[in-house]
Amino acid sequence: MKALILVGGFGTRLRPLTLSVPKPLVDFGNKPMILHQIEALKAIGVTEVVLAINYQPEVMLNFLKDFETKLGIKISCSQETEPLGTAGPLALARDKLIDDSGEPFFVLNSDVISEYPLNQMIAFHKSHGGEASIMVTKVDEPSKYGVVVMEESTGQVEKFVEKPKVFVGNKINAGIYLLNPSVLDRIELKPTSIEKETFPKIASEKLLYAMVLPGFWMDIGQPKDYITGLRLYLDSLRRNDPSKLATGLHIVGNVLVHESAKIGEGCLIGPDVAIGPGCIVESGVRLSRCTVMRGVRIKKHACISSSIIGWHSTVGQWARVENMTILGEDVHVCDEVYSNGGVVLPHKEIKASILKPEIVM
Amino acid sequence: MKALILVGGFGTRLRPLTLSVPKPLVDFANKPMILHQIEALKDIGVTEVVLAINYQPEVMLNFLKDFETKLGIKISCSQETEPLGTAGPLALARDKLIDDSGEPFFVLNSDVISEYPLKQMIAFHKSHGGEASIMVTKVDEPSKYGVVVMEESTGQVERFVEKPKAFVGNKINAGIYLLNPSVLDRIELKPTSIEKETFPKIASEKLLYAMVLPGFWMDIGQPKDYITGLRLYLDSLRKNESSKLATGPHIVGNVLIHESAKIGEGCLIGPDVAIGPGCVVESGVRLSRCTVMRGVRIKKHACISNSIIGWHSTVGQWVRAENMTILGEDVHVCDEVYSNGGVVLPHKEIKSSILKPEIVM
Numbered sequence: 205m206k207a208l209i210l211v212g213g214f215g216t217r218l219r220p221l222t223l224s225v226p227k228p229l230v231d232f233g234n235k236p237m238i239l240h241q242i243e244a245l246k247a248i249g250v251t252e253v254v255l256a257i258n259y260q261p262e263v264m265l266n267f268l269k270d271f272e273t274k275l276g277i278k279i280s281c282s283q284e285t286e287p288l289g290t291a292g293p294l295a296l297a298r299d300k301l302i303d304d305s306g307e308p309f310f311v312l313n314s315d316v317i318s319e320y321p322l323n324q325m326i327a328f329h330k331s332h333g334g335e336a337s338i339m340v341t342k343v344d345e346p347s348k349y350g351v352v353v354m355e356e357s358t359g360q361v362e363k364f365v366e367k368p369k370v371f372v373g374n375k376i377n378a379g380i381y382l383l384n385p386s387v388l389d390r391i392e393l394k395p396t397s398i399e400k401e402t403f404p405k406i407a408s409e410k411l412l413y414a415m416v417l418p419g420f421w422m423d424i425g426q427p428k429d430y431i432t433g434l435r436l437y438l439d440s441l442r443r444n445d446p447s448k449l450a451t452g453l454h455i456v457g458n459v460l461v462h463e464s465a466k467i468g469e470g471c472l473i474g475p476d477v478a479i480g481p482g483c484i485v486e487s488g489v490r491l492s493r494c495t496v497m498r499g500v501r502i503k504k505h506a507c508i509s510s511s512i513i514g515w516h517s518t519v520g521q522w523a524r525v526e527n528m529t530i531l532g533e534d535v536h537v538c539d540e541v542y543s544n545g546g547v548v549l550p551h552k553e554i555k556a557s558i559l560k561p562e563i564v565m
Numbered sequence: 566m567k568a569l570i571l572v573g574g575f576g577t578r579l580r581p582l583t584l585s586v587p588k589p590l591v592d593f594a595n596k597p598m599i600l601h602q603i604e605a606l607k608d609i610g611v612t613e614v615v616l617a618i619n620y621q622p623e624v625m626l627n628f629l630k631d632f633e634t635k636l637g638i639k640i641s642c643s644q645e646t647e648p649l650g651t652a653g654p655l656a657l658a659r660d661k662l663i664d665d666s667g668e669p670f671f672v673l674n675s676d677v678i679s680e681y682p683l684k685q686m687i688a689f690h691k692s693h694g695g696e697a698s699i700m701v702t703k704v705d706e707p708s709k710y711g712v713v714v715m716e717e718s719t720g721q722v723e724r725f726v727e728k729p730k731a732f733v734g735n736k737i738n739a740g741i742y743l744l745n746p747s748v749l750d751r752i753e754l755k756p757t758s759i760e761k762e763t764f765p766k767i768a769s770e771k772l773l774y775a776m777v778l779p780g781f782w783m784d785i786g787q788p789k790d791y792i793t794g795l796r797l798y799l800d801s802l803r804k805n806e807s808s809k810l811a812t813g814p815h816i817v818g819n820v821l822i823h824e825s826a827k828i829g830e831g832c833l834i835g836p837d838v839a840i841g842p843g844c845v846v847e848s849g850v851r852l853s854r855c856t857v858m859r860g861v862r863i864k865k866h867a868c869i870s871n872s873i874i875g876w877h878s879t880v881g882q883w884v885r886a887e888n889m890t891i892l893g894e895d896v897h898v899c900d901e902v903y904s905n906g907g908v909v910l911p912h913k914e915i916k917s918s919i920l921k922p923e924i925v926m
Contacts, residue, residue, distance in 0.1 A: 214912040219926045223584060547926070549584075551575040563924040565580045565908070 205250045206301050207310035208282075209241055210293060210379075211257040211264070217426040220532030220549045221514055226260045228314050229267055231497055231515075232424060233437050234462050234480050239271065241312050244320035246277045250310065253277060254300045256293035258284035291396035294388060302385045313379030317433050319419035319440055320380070328415045329382045332359065335411035337382040338403070340375035341421040349376040350399050354414045361412040364404055378417045427530050431493060431510060435476040450474075456492075468504070480515075503539070511543075514550070528561065566611045567662050568671035569643075570602055571654060571740075572618040572625070578787040581893030581910045582875055587621045589675050590628055592858055592876075593785060594798050594839045595823050600632065602673050605681035607638045611671065614638060615661045617654035619645035652759035655744075656752040663746045674740030678794050680780035680801055681741070689776045690743045693720065696772035698743040699764070701736035702782040710737040711760050715775045722773040725765055739778045788891050792854060792871060796837040811835075817853075829865070841876075864900070872904075875911070889922065 215227030222230060228238035242253055257264055261283050268279040282297035294301070294311065301309045308329060310322065318341075329337040338361070340352045346368065353362045353373050365372050377399060390402055406412040420440055422433035438458035441448055450461040450473070457475020461467065465479045468487030473479070477491050480498040485491070490507040499516040502508065506519050511529040519525060520539035529543045532550035537543065541554055545561030548554060552564060576588030583591060589599035603614055618625055622644050629640040643658035655662070655672065662670045669690060671683065679702075690698040699722070701713045712734050714723045726733050738760060751763055767773040781801055783794035799819035802809055811820040815828065818836020822828065826840045829848030834840070838852045841859040846852070851868040860877040863869065867880050872890035880886060881900035890904040893911035898904065902915055906922030909915060913925060 216910070216913060216926065219910065549577070549580065552577060563926055565577065565924055 205248075205307050205309065206252045206254070206303070207245045207250045207312065208254045208256055208294060208297055208301060209238060209312045209314050210290065211238070211255050211314045212259075213287070214259055215425070218430070220530060220547060221512070223550055224515065224533040226257075226263055227425070228255070228264070231480060231495075232317065232430065232478075233434065233441075234460055234478050236267070237317070237424070238314055240317060241314065241320070242271065242275065242277065242279065244322060245310060245312075246275055248322045248326070251278060252300070253279045254297045255279065255281050256284065256297060257281055258287060287395060288393070289395040289397050291391045291398035291402045292394060294383075294398075295391040295393040295396075298388050302388060306385060308382050308384045311381040311383060313423075315423050315425035316379045316421065317424050317437055318378065318380070318417060318421045319444075321418055324418070325380070325382050325415060328359070328413070332413045334360075334406075334413045335384045335409075336387055336403070336406050337413050337415060339378040339380040339417040340414045341378040341417045342374050343376050344374075346371070346374045346376060351375065352377055352414050359413040359415055360410060361403070361407040361414050363407060364399055366400070375414065375416065378421050379423070380417070427512060427528055430512065431476075431495070431528070434478055434495060435493070438476055438478070486521075529558075566609075566668050566670065567613045567615065567664070568606045568611045568673065569615045569617055569655060569658055569662060570599065570673045570675050571651065572599070572616050572675045573620075574648070575620055576786070579791070581891060581908060582873070585876065585894040585911055587618075587624050588786070589616070589625070592841060592856075593678065593791065594795060594802075594821055594856075595841050597628070598678070598785070599675055601678060602675065602681070603632065603636065603638065603640065605683060606671060606673075607636055609683045609687070612639060613661070614640050615658045616640065616642050617645065617658060618642055619648060648756060649754070650756040650758050652752045652757035652763045653755060655749060655759075656754040656757075659749050663749060667746060669743050669745045672742040672744060674784075676784050676786035677740045677782065678785050678798060679739065679741070679778060679782045680805075682779055683741075685779070686741070686743050686776060689720070689774070693774045695721075695767075695774045696745045696770075697748055697764070697767050697774070699773065699775050700739040700741040700778040701775045702739040702778045703735050704737050705735075707732070707735045707737060712736065713738055713775050720774045720776055721771060722764070722768040722775050724768060725760055727761070736775065736777065739782050740784070741778070788873060788889055791873065792837075792856070792889075795839060795856060796854070799837055799839070847882075890919075 211228050215222035218227055229236045245253055261281055272279050351365045351368050351373050352375050403412055420436035422429055422436055424430040424433040442458050450459040454471045455474050459474040460478040462481045464481045465483040467485045470488045473491045476493045479496045482499045483496050484501045486504040488505040489502050492509045494508050494511045496513045497515040500513050501518045503521040505521055506523045508525040511525050514531045515533045517531045517535040519537045522540045523537050525543045527545040529545055530547045532548055534551045535548045537554045542557040544559055546558035546564055548564040572589050576583035579588055590597045606614055622642055633640050708729055712726045712729050713736050714734050781797035783790055783797055785791040785794040803819050811822040815832045816835050820835040821839040823842045825842045826844040828846045831849045834852045837854045840857045843860045844857050845862045847865040849866040850863050853870045855869050855872045857874045858876045861874050862879045864882040866882055867884040869886045871888055872886050875893045878892045878896040880898045883901045884898050886904045888906040890906055891908045893909055895912045896909045898915045903918040905920055907919035907925055909925040
């Protein structure tokens with residue numbers, strides 16, 4: 205079985221992290237974002253994953269070679285030379301997605317994090333016999349999104365309404381599709397929107413069905429949602445795989461600590477914290493609702509909340525870092541500095557406090 | 566004869582331009598910054614240039630291969646694995662700088678733009694018979710810099726005073742040195758400051774001489790000084806090589822236009838403008854005190870002043886961009902937008918006006 209992951213563009217919303225690596229390689233829960241999806245696909249028997257990309261192919265390709273071997277799944281790239289939208293890339297990768305088996309193929313959006321109940325989706329797809337299945341998820345504020353209006357008992361999709369002004373439903377496109385090869389016949393190799401052009405056509409022929417995604421869902425393409433997404437992900441880990449979470453007197457709530465990370469004495473870590481490989485957290489550090497990426501050193505008595513600390517950065521003694529502070533790669537926050545929402549580009553030293561949210565370039 | 570160019574680090578002050586290329590490759594007056602220096606060195610017979618770098622060596626090395634061939638000068642890199650300051654890199658590159666000839670070698674700071682009167686400097690060096698010569702330049706506000714205190718008639722340097730509170734002189738280190746090989750014996754391979762450690766020592770032995778740099782000088786390592794530097798550079802071009810400047814009823818003051826750029830009707834260009842290769846300036850455009858880099862399209866009736874427009878960007882119709890607007894690579898400003906000092910990272914689209922200076926990431 206095959207899958208396509210829509211990796212897309214420049215990842216500007218996740219800057220400054222994406223100034224160092226392309227977005228799919230930004231770590232989430234201590235592993236590259238895209239690895240969560242590739243592993244979920246492999247787990248249900250997908251043998252080949254195609255990444256639809258248009259930016260930094262060399263970096264992606266190097267990463268892939270690494271993981272092809274480790275995971276035992278074929279990973280290839282399909283590179284756009286012009287932006288093809290959300291459907292065009294499928295046409296571009298056509299030859300890689302179709303084989304003689306006639307099996308449907310998955311399409312995933314690379315920014316999405318969820319429990320990936322892909323086996324259930326396959327069963328759903330077979331049971332309704334339509335041409336395409338999409339996952340939908342419930343949200344509180346549907347007016348910000350594209351809402352999928354569907355017949356509740358069968359899941360048959362009636363229509364899509366973009367940013368509805370009146371309430372038409374509260375389910376939005378979760379960015380996970382299972383499509384029959386015939387869908388590719390509907391998509392030309394030109395910039396095309398799957399939500400505005402392809403799916404509405406299939407829906408009008410009553411061949412599009414939506415399944416409500418069980419479990420959590422988050423588009424982690426921007427820092428605020430990344431941090432919320434980590435909470436949801438760790439919650440899910442607590443339910444399904446709690447042995448992976450850290451335990452101990454110094455741990456509060458759900459905390460993920462890489463085995464190669466070192467935590468000093470007298471720390472209080474959690475809730476909703478991920479600490480990456482090779483990190484050193486010195487004694488007396490307080491961390492909550494934050495991600496600490498590979499190779500970071502947090503010095504004594506520092507206090508960090510609701511923030512993301514980028515690869516190989518250091519946070520000084522007694523530093524206070526909060527309110528969506530995002531440190532890029534190799535950022536060094538001096539002792540006793542306060543950062544209230546500082547967004548710092550890579551290779552910088554922060555010597556003076558940042559009193560209100562701002563970008564430091 | 567040999568030369569070392571101190572290229573140094575991350576170029577963070579010239580972001581967002583340096584998010585796309587390392588600083589020495591940022592274009593200044595239509596050619597990479599470092600090419601101005603390499604060409605000046607080649608002109609006076611330097612056969613080998615060593616670039617002391619510590620960031621993005623692959624990008625630099627690719628560029629070099631290109632120019633080694635075109636210019637017929639040997640260019641190599643000396644890469645720091647730890648920051649070595651302003652003198653340490655000389656020790657690191659020792660073997661490349663010394664040969665049996667016993668000739669002195671040049672050291673240039675890569676951020677500096679000037680007329681590079683290197684022949685005069687060689688003559689000066691021979692005439693005083695000391696161990697080291699440095700160029701100094703007059704500034705209005707010496708208290709912001711390191712001031713070189715020298716005996717006016719001979720140029721013999723007495724001492725350096727860092728950011729003097731009382732007036733001690735108005736000549737500062739211009740970042741251009743001519744050094745005897747024996748200077749390398751004074752520098753250990755460790756982080757060392759040439760201004761605070763090496764030069765003061767040589768000065769105390771009365772072997773350091775300073776020559777006042779004729780012509781203009783500018784450290785173009787940050788956008789404001791880059792724009793001032795362009796004015797000085799074009800002034801100098803007007804004096805020395807005026808045929809290179811553009812002429813015509815649509816030109817005001819000093820303007821440099823690459824031969825492959827196209828200018829539409831009814832434009833008014835200048836003063837102090839550089840327009841790079843492949844640019845398209847549509848009709849009715851007003852440009853003053855700005856740099857337009859390779860591949861940029863400026864649409865009709867736009868008005869740009871005191872700004873830098875990065876490679877392959879587009880500026881929409883009737884756009885007004887002013888007051889140190891810096892657009893990174895591939896930035897697209899929509900029609901009728903106003904930018905007052907917007908600093909925009911690469912690969913962004915600006916759909917709404919930027920009313921006060923801010924970074925758009």
